[in-house]
Amino acid sequence: MYKYDEIDQAIVDERVAQYRDQTRRYLAGELTDEEFRPLRLQNGLYIQRHAPMLRIAVPYGMLSSKQLNKLADIAKRFDRSYGHFSTRQNLQLNWPKLEDVPDILAELATVEMHAIQTSGNCIRNITTDQFSGVAPDEVIDPRAIAEIMRQWSTFHPEFALLPRKFKIAVSGTKTDRAIVQAHDIGMEFYPDADNKIAIKVWVGGGLGRTPILGSVIREHLEWQHALTYCEAIIRVYNLHGRRDNAYKARIKILVKALGIDEFRNQVEAEWEHLKNSPNTITETELARVADHFTEMPYETLPTHNAAFDSAIASNPAFAAWVKRNVHAHKKSGYRAVTLSLKTHGQAPGDATSEQMHAVANLSDEYSFGELRVSHEQNLILADVKISDLLSLWEKARAHGLATANIGLLTDIICCPGGDFCSLANAKSIPIAEAIQMQFDNLDYLHDIGELELNISGCMNACGHHHIGHIGILGVDKDGSEWYQVSIGGKQGNDASIGSVIGPSFAAEEMPGVVQRLIDVYIGERTPEERFIDTVRRLGIAPFKAHVYAKESENV
Amino acid sequence: MSKSNLILNNEIIEDQWTLVTIPVSEDTVVRKQAGKVVLFKLTGEVIHTPEQIASTEIPAKGKVLLPLSVWIAHKDALADRLSKGEIAVWLDTHEPLELLAEQQADLNVFPLISVHVERFADGRIFSIGNLLRTRYGFKNELRAFGDVLRDQLFFLKRCGFNSYLIRADRSAEDALASLKDFTEPYQGAVDINQPVWRRVHRGSN
Numbered sequence: 001m002y003k004y005d006e007i008d009q010a011i012v013d014e015r016v017a018q019y020r021d022q023t024r025r026y027l028a029g030e031l032t033d034e035e036f037r038p039l040r041l042q043n044g045l046y047i048q049r050h051a052p053m054l055r056i057a058v059p060y061g062m063l064s065s066k067q068l069n070k071l072a073d074i075a076k077r078f079d080r081s082y083g084h085f086s087t088r089q090n091l092q093l094n095w096p097k098l099e100d101v102p103d104i105l106a107e108l109a110t111v112e113m114h115a116i117q118t119s120g121n122c123i124r125n126i127t128t129d130q131f132s133g134v135a136p137d138e139v140i141d142p143r144a145i146a147e148i149m150r151q152w153s154t155f156h157p158e159f160a161l162l163p164r165k166f167k168i169a170v171s172g173t174k175t176d177r178a179i180v181q182a183h184d185i186g187m188e189f190y191p192d193a194d195n196k197i198a199i200k201v202w203v204g205g206g207l208g209r210t211p212i213l214g215s216v217i218r219e220h221l222e223w224q225h226a227l228t229y230c231e232a233i234i235r236v237y238n239l240h241g242r243r244d245n246a247y248k249a250r251i252k253i254l255v256k257a258l259g260i261d262e263f264r265n266q267v268e269a270e271w272e273h274l275k276n277s278p279n280t281i282t283e284t285e286l287a288r289v290a291d292h293f294t295e296m297p298y299e300t301l302p303t304h305n306a307a308f309d310s311a312i313a314s315n316p317a318f319a320a321w322v323k324r325n326v327h328a329h330k331k332s333g334y335r336a337v338t339l340s341l342k343t344h345g346q347a348p349g350d351a352t353s354e355q356m357h358a359v360a361n362l363s364d365e366y367s368f369g370e371l372r373v374s375h376e377q378n379l380i381l382a383d384v385k386i387s388d389l390l391s392l393w394e395k396a397r398a399h400g401l402a403t404a405n406i407g408l409l410t411d412i413i414c415c416p417g418g419d420f421c422s423l424a425n426a427k428s429i430p431i432a433e434a435i436q437m438q439f440d441n442l443d444y445l446h447d448i449g450e451l452e453l454n455i456s457g458c459m460n461a462c463g464h465h466h467i468g469h470i471g472i473l474g475v476d477k478d479g480s481e482w483y484q485v486s487i488g489g490k491q492g493n494d495a496s497i498g499s500v501i502g503p504s505f506a507a508e509e510m511p512g513v514v515q516r517l518i519d520v521y522i523g524e525r526t527p528e529e530r531f532i533d534t535v536r537r538l539g540i541a542p543f544k545a546h547v548y549a550k551e552s553e554n555v
Numbered sequence: 556m557s558k559s560n561l562i563l564n565n566e567i568i569e570d571q572w573t574l575v576t577i578p579v580s581e582d583t584v585v586r587k588q589a590g591k592v593v594l595f596k597l598t599g600e601v602i603h604t605p606e607q608i609a610s611t612e613i614p615a616k617g618k619v620l621l622p623l624s625v626w627i628a629h630k631d632a633l634a635d636r637l638s639k640g641e642i643a644v645w646l647d648t649h650e651p652l653e654l655l656a657e658q659q660a661d662l663n664v665f666p667l668i669s670v671h672v673e674r675f676a677d678g679r680i681f682s683i684g685n686l687l688r689t690r691y692g693f694k695n696e697l698r699a700f701g702d703v704l705r706d707q708l709f710f711l712k713r714c715g716f717n718s719y720l721i722r723a724d725r726s727a728e729d730a731l732a733s734l735k736d737f738t739e740p741y742q743g744a745v746d747i748n749q750p751v752w753r754r755v756h757r758g759s760n
């Protein structure tokens with residue numbers, strides 16, 4: 001993974017000093033709340049319900065074991081010994097003290113980490129596929145360009161105060177796992193007809209209050225121009241995006257208002273001036289950064305391992321875990337493994353300091369000391385030998401990290417919601433926990449099969465509820481908490497936005513509502529169909545009918 | 556004499572320019588949103604009437620910093636003073652630069668162009684600075700005034716500004732320190748137009 005040189009290190013160190021002084025001035029009354037607000041936000045610090053929340057950047061989801069150990073220590077020393085991995089592939093601390101944040105940032109800087117631009121109206125953390133570099137279907141490893149983009153976007157002076165937040169995702173696989181269509185800019189890398197790296201650029205996607213999938217602004221962009229083309233897009237947005245209404249300030253609203261063709265014309269006109277300007281990426285720079293992402297020192301291994309095969313045959317619990325949590329790898333004899341942070345009855349995405357240390361140790365022992373955070377809020381060991389899977393599973397199980405539910409109903413994607421977030425309409429974590437308890441039987445869960453359930457506590461859609469096969473949104477009705485349910489959303493190349501099934505429900509009804517949706521699916525599915533396929537085939541009507549049917553009709 | 560709050564390059568200097576503003580009309584509307592007065596979100600649509608522009612008083616002597624619309628309205632009458640270097644213009648962040656460029660092909664006739672930022676969180680000023688320096692080739696003093704605070708100075712500098720009138724209730728002295736927040740920025744911008752990988756040999760892994 002990318003290692004800092006003196007220049008990278010100086011930037012994070014100078015940032016710590018700058019923010020320490022800003023905090024000092026704020027506490028001394030030299031900065032008003034309003035003036036301090038964008039400064040702290042651009043350092044990931046929110047003022048939450050109970051305490052500040054600090055969001056730490058995990059660029060494109062990559063972590064070393066050393067970094068994860070540091071995060072575990074920070075959570076223990078400055079917080080309540082746990083952290084929350086978010087859908088932005090970041091780590092959030094829920095209880096730090098505002099005065100401690102400069103010290104936390106100084107600690108982070110010692111392991112080449114920071115909280116720069118994890119919030120605020122600026123370019124946020126660039127996200128990508130959690131399996132980049134190891135996925136068999138990968139055509140281009142997007143991490144080098146993602147790192148170049150991270151550096152370029154860090155304190156980009158022209159885009160320091162945009163109308164609203166700005167999210168970029170990059171992907172280099174046939175099957176999109178980075179939801180590029182749901183980002184302000186999505187970049188899909190592919191080899192073009194001349195076998196050169198090219199980029200298909202999407203713009204104006206986003207969830208939130210007005211969920212929209214992005215439109216293609218350019219089918220073919222040479223990789224050298226990744227930065228200048230983004231500059232053209234963001235400049236048009238910076239100058240013309242709405243600033244009078246936060247709900248209409250995202251780039252998607254501008255793209256929709258102008259229409260993609262007019263927006264494209266304006267961007268292309270701007271790009272005429274920016275094309276080939278100094279921020280054009282050079283071969284040398286790409287090679288320098290790509291050098292940090294070279295292949296791991298893999299052993300030459302056979303495709304099969306007899307001990308592994310017999311463990312699968314004799315140990316159904318292990319076999320179930322392998323089926324759900326172990327993924328294909330481009331190298332023979334290797335697998336990628338998802339450690340589930342979705343233990344039933346626990347807040348999705350939460351990890352204790354002890355678990356973080358455990359994962360760090362596992363990555364040292366089995367996966368070259370590196371790991372990834374997925375936007376589904378789990379942790380990934382990307383390079384595990386097949387022969388190590390059984391012992392890895394046993395150790396992960398001892399730390400509550402081996403729930404065999406990846407991609408299943410209880411692998412719930414969930415925002416912090418009303419327990420922590422001051423923007424929330426409703427709590428989300430207790431809903432996730434109640435659903436996990438309802439579907440606690442693993443055999444049943446595996447029988448239901450692939451299903452993504454996403455929960456957001458408000459319109460801001462941090463839990464990506466629009467693209468959940470089942471999406472749950474917290475809404476406020478006369479000051480009490482209700483939940484609106486949608487079905488038929490999906491991430492990936494054939495992404496779609498879910499449809500709301502009808503009036504919202506009270507919290508205690510939710511496990512039952514999900515149960516009824518599942519009942520319809522089980523009753524209607526063809527042998528090959530996943531939940532989403534059945535919804536797409538039948539539409540929402542039969543689901544709606546069953547969920548809202550009077551009690552007596554449901555007997 | 557009150558202390559100057561104007562920074563030019565890296566020094567605090569006395570302002571030689573007289574700022575001219577358009578008189579506020581009776582019926583200025585305070586925009587409301589959902590019943591709340593929204594201060595920090597700009598609509599950027601304040602339009603001045605021709606009467607307001609016509610009734611703006613321009614001091615007869617000395618260096619004057621005029622609103623763009625006022626200069627446009629009196630352009631011919633001011634041509635002489637412009638050639639003597641007595642005329643500068645300022646614009647709001649919502650005013651399109653094309654308006655200025657249409658009227659005056661060579662912006663370097665102005666010793667000073669100033670951009671007014673109503674709320675510090677309005678980042679349009681950064682693109683405007685950048686465009687003035689790169690697209691329109693403006694080389695003279697480029698000033699930010701209005702809600703100008705030290706924590707935005709580094710960005711302003713990188714976008715081509717070299718002059719900052721710090722908000723009156725804040726210290727320009729203190730603000731000077733923020734111009735030096737970072738030593739080696741990553742990306743090329745106006746002040747240092749090469750990105751770090753073209754400036755410094757970064758070696759490899």
Ligand code: SF4
Pocket residue numbers: 415416417418421422423424425456457458459460461462463
């Ligand atoms: S979706 Fe809403 S409630 Fe949930 S974390 Fe985001 S802002 Fe907070």
